[in-house]
Amino acid sequence: MGSITRPATLTPEIRQSWERCLEAGLDPHRPPEPVYADAATVREARDRHELTRRLALAEMHNLYHQISGSNFMIALGDPGGMVLDTITDDTFRTTAEAKNIRAGGLWGELQQGTNALGLASAMKAPVTVHGPEHFFRMYDGLTCNAAPIFGPSGEIAGILDASSDCRSRQRHTMALVKMSVRQIENGLFRDLHRNDLVLIFHTRAEYLRTLSAGLLAVDPTGTIIAASAQAAFFLQGLPARPGHHFAELFRTGFLDFLDESHRRDRVRLEDHEGSSYVVAIDNLHKVCPLHRHQEPKPKSQPRPAPRTPSPDFIAEDPAVTALLTQVAGATARGVPILIRGPTGTGKELMARHAHAVSGRTGAFVPVNCAALPDTLIEAELFGYAEGAFTGARRGGAKGLVNEADGGTLFLDEIGDMPVQLQSILLRLLDDWTIRPVGSSARRTVDVQLVAATNANLEEAVQTGRFRADLLYRLNTIEITLPPLAERKDFHRIARHLLHIIDPAASIADTALALLAQRPWPGNVRELRSVLTRLAITADRSVIGAEHLNAPAPPPAPAPASTLERAVIDQVVATWEQSGRNITETARRLGVTRNTVYKKLRTMSNYVKSGPRGGIDD
Template sequence: MMLDDQRIVQARVALESNGLVVADLLSDDIHSSWRRCLEAGLDPVKSPRIENVGAARLREAREQRAMVHRLAIAEMQALYHQIAGSNFMVALAAPDGLLLDAIADPSFAHEASAAAIEPGTVWDERHCGTNALGTTIATGRPQSIHAGEHFFRRHEGITCVAAPVFGPDGNLACVLDASSDCRSRQSHTRALVGMAATQIENLLLRETHARHVIVSFHSRREYLATLSAGIMVISDSGRVIAANRQARFLLAGLPVVMGRQFEEIFRTGFGVVRDAAAKGAVVTMEDGVGSVYFAVAESPARAEPRVLNARALSPPSGPPGFVAPGFVAPGFVVPEFVAEDERVARGVGLAVTAARRGLPILIRGATGTGKELLARHAHDASGRRGAFVPVNCAALAETLIEAELFGYADGAFTGARRGGAAGLVAEADGGTLFLDEIGDMKRPLQAVLLRLLDDWTIRPIGSGRSRIVDVLMIAATNADLARAVSEGGFRADLLYRLNAAEILLPPLDERGDFVLIARHLLARFAPGTSITDAALADLRGRTWRGNIRELKNILLRLALVAADAAIDIGTIEAALGATASPEPSAAPHDLRDVVKAQIRAAYRDNGGNISATARNLGVSRNTVYRGLADH
């Protein structure tokens, strides 16, 4: 319960004047935290000792926690859009307090920067005193720290709420935090942060144990697809491997211990549950004290995306566009494209998680960076059984916008097709509507699309009947929509509805997986054609304004020139002209040569490992590739 301002004022006077922590004026957690801060030698009236670890260590920390980071990004995006109002930010921290990522409202960005709440800073209690993130790490429990409850006076203008995220092994995996200025705090933020943290825990459990049988259960059938459901991971032999906190709560008093047999907890045999998994059907099972649960099991044996039987298990009903928390189609779909670059891999994970939760996705990137490929992958991984319907927004005729999208009845207008037409949105019902080139969408269409996103209801032109559709919305653009909004070319309210999950695909020149992309394209479009390392290094050093699309066309041309031989430097010179990396004519002590020599030496020291070389030098993998281009 939040302490009133007067008691906090009295507590702060005692703290700042005499170095005393008065227990009667503070909650137990704040009292203990202030004492820990004093024992660490912190002074409440001075500035906190905020450490910034730098870009290289931040990249390494993200890589070390790649799975939880990827899963958490989508939940952070969803949480950001759930918290109404302004002047707030959502942040993710590692168990040591290192801020891995943050999404800040523009109105709060300045305040966050002034308080050094940004990725790369460390927010444990030893550095920053009492704060929700650091105190959650210290206690292992959710925390809400408001105004003067912070140890440092400098943070009195901020309210922060944090919740721990525990991994399947029971150890702290990360901490989720939402901070705002004190005037903008909201009573429901703690609940939203807690729900998001639970969702990340469940996703971690599922993904870590994707090769085992996963059983979701609850005493009420309609809660099976919510965060209230218990989740247990069972081995093929019927032993309990892991369980979420809700499973332990529902089965309190029973031996939910790792390694126990399923039949030691439930009277229902594991074989019954496992057999139902292949059908995606809901079964009933009884625990050892006679309580009955509805359950659905997901088998790892199915290679295709595993989807719960729609008739057997549907998400709880709600208003149009409602997404049940925790309603995730499990399973993993391997992308049909290369995604080894760190930023691309993170974007793929965000797109998949958002698609499985039914959140709108906005994919940004230059022409040829693979926006539609990513959209199709998100659709495939979502488990949706409907169609993937691509729409070129720039090609939609302004006068036929509603007819194209929503369809029309027989005889609705002159020239209408006999029998009418269903419309693109209806075609995508149960599937995905992909709006390509949305930055070129005309203003009238933007208004029409906004109405659709408001209630997901369509009514064909000339028809008196309407219907609600279930559509995953994915949009893509190479335009700067924020700039378009400021210039009046794009509606701000539409942008906010479309970018629940926003992904930026980097240009090919900036990607660290160029070599893998080139080999993948050759294997797919010119099978049997090989390419030398020297040729790959030469191509890597060139400029690719058309990105992956241009690279594919160039590789096809090179494959034709090479005929049955390998693509080498000679092939490139014959087809494209001079190589991209001629021998330098500058003096050997030129700065550029010195840098290249350092990169090559580090490359040798790291056994030819590009990522390790980049980490040790504190540079991007692109810089390493360029340094090795003529090596």
Template structure:
């Protein structure tokens, strides 16, 4: 049987039995790491020591690496968009293997592995065994550790890819890592991590060498704007201050150590090369090994931040794959996703759709998705049923003839239902439809025919009906405030929107809203956790308001947990006794009472300003 085992199987058996690991079964770097771990006395069958440093110290480390963190989080956000949905975590570590920030898919964040890769967790080899973060520190090169190549058996289901980030001096300043719960060799992701680390390193050169000339060079002119190009930072006298890794590789064998001069590396004298470079052109020169390269000036002794931003935008244009999805909002919650899978079938049968949920859960957005899923060519016509006066509800909905009643428009009106022909009629706040009008609406739902007030002729329409409410219609039926037969016609197909605090896809919602408000802004996992601890009585509206305020007040081009320290949860709402303690009704009741006081307790004026009926206002302020 032994000869049927794979090389990895034999290596693991030997490791866990304390025997000599067969040569050739592992890469040299992993083999050396296993040997060091065994010499340290680590038991591969045990669980590693999961050291996590205090969060106060994490804050100090972040402050010391503020420039790195600013550049890295932007690249992590881009990397997350490229591999989103692959059950990954992207981590930024410092040069000692301490994790500073993470951005992850929420499935990974909720896993056992995700709970171990958090800010403050230490991934040095001597505690965690063979792993990509710890190995990248020691190797000073990008590394990948796949599955059972990890020293500890409990990490055998992980694949980790890490790349060190060198500063302008060539020292390991930080680490970029992508890990997933998959033993497969993620070559594509490994390449993306290396590219992101290179982008950060180039950004550090521009940032830390803002006083220097920076030239890009490459043997092929079309590669000058890619990550393959060498970057060299030189003083006004020609002394070499920094050289990125591609530049070091292109000048292999030449004296590229600190203290070198431009003339030590290139045949053209520094002065003559500068004449062509400062004119904005591309010059062709030879290095001291005789190889020809093209060179262009990228910075003339100025602050590099603007250039960094330009580079990031260029990288985004090159690497980001545009993806479209339907619907245009997050719906990864299993309850919600299950309902959405049936929307197209429901609309193909012209079933009325009822959307229920607390205030601010996104009923209007869902209604628009139902319209889009139906594929109808007509308009989406929204009707706020609570804003239409009871006496005019039927006339506004079905239209009226000229002079049909006192106050009627001189030319008459076709009605909102006719505008929705071949499209969708959205009855928002359907619970506020007056009882007298409910009968007319029921008749329309049965026949799909409308007759204008004062008219004699009926018109057949083709309309998809969508209604929405935040109230309990069955309870209203029991109280004889809503017709039972109308409810049974409206709720043929019901979509119940969970409250924001009950959504399992909360992290994706946060990142989706931030991307819409401030495209490209990174949001760390700790920021998402801080937000997830709130109750969110106002649901999506409250979340969006909090994120807008945090984006306005932020001091860095990303959002971490500190962005929300000054934003407190709202105080208890001022509500009527009937709504107090009711998460669905409290926000609406509070806004009505606030408007009522602003209108000097004038019910009619409050109703006009809010677009509600006077009965609705009175119910909340009595």
């Protein structure tokens, strides 16, 4: 390699990459200026890789939390090595290297010399490039781990990279990157085959819902359409390839297998080599109506064309208007919507709007996940047959999911959903069939799912409080409502709320301008409380700047019991300390969100228009 002496030893892959760089005339001491694609090209590439990107972003957040605190960044590249997205640690963000790794950056070998993202794309294999193994000296301080993401047909769908300062190098980072890639690949496989039967199998039942399970897509006659890499690994020596038949792999007949799958969630199968597997089909009832106990009611049944979105709340902020379009598109396709945003930003209003524009004639059924009882959850959701358990009502109960049939199920505070319920919900999302407790009959429901949360679900995934696979299923369409302080339509919202509070009340522009400068941690809900107080204080005169600083009216009488008062004070104090975050308050006090709500509501009844503002919802 001529005068270039560093590093002393190079692996064959990296040496070959260096040779390619030298042949192309690159000089390790004189890197060319980094090249960036323009914004339109990045947008177009992001659109083209929309699904990979959506699955990858969820994984990148996971990865971020797994390796956080170690001075690093995570990047998603398109198949050719152009960076589409990055998530960067605060410490790393300020480094010169990090500044070069940003959306639009071209990280092919010929642009940036030997580097993990470019090399993984060229080699179609995972690779680590450590310190001086980088061709350009300016990247000597980095350790990069990159792995290609393969699409279901074997093509490269993207590249996932985790780069860090090489002094904070962590040996297990590559293993984590590969796990994330597997998760994304499984997501791509399941999405592509959502209308085929997807058999999930493993030699051990406890690994059925893990990354190491094999996925096999077959059509309703049993002909193989595709096999994941892990499925091909399990079925080595057998023709697990498109065009072959289920019967060439397993000893049980395909129809017998389907019949048994309708009776049980998991079925045992033995392959022709003698290996035994536990197999589940999540979307059996959706794909195979012939074998249903009941007449199907597919989700894809034609439904009235969605109406033009015209919400009955204020949505004149351009960011919110764009969300309305997304919501209308999602309901037209019947895909789940996840609404995020801080407390009081209008998530429930948006969910109701989703129901209104969907054109669905069934009910809008709100469920507060934090308030669901720990026991009898299934009965609550899926209903129960008469006599199913002690205390069951005569005639049984319909269940919330059933009530939402033909309509919308709104799962509020989804981040507080008990883990036990999460796996039940996951199964429901796969086939939309329910079986009331104590009944043997299954039935398919047609439900638009909308979930909402102000919790950090990625963090909840990290701490094991929320299932990652459920998050991916729920966030098919994810929208985030902006905090009130960032909204461009603040004035319109304030006037609208004031009109609802008291149609005769009015407010001066100066007062509105002052209000618009406040931080509004409680968002629209807090604004409503403050306007209620102002309307009372101004007593029918125009609300002006002078009313804003008027002393609050004296507190209403305390509740009867001092003990109750002490409890409420404790809840209120914790609520204030946690930035008025109900989830955090509940966590700190070790009670349910519902308890916090109840106590705060009691508080708001006796401090109706006090300085803290009331709680309402």
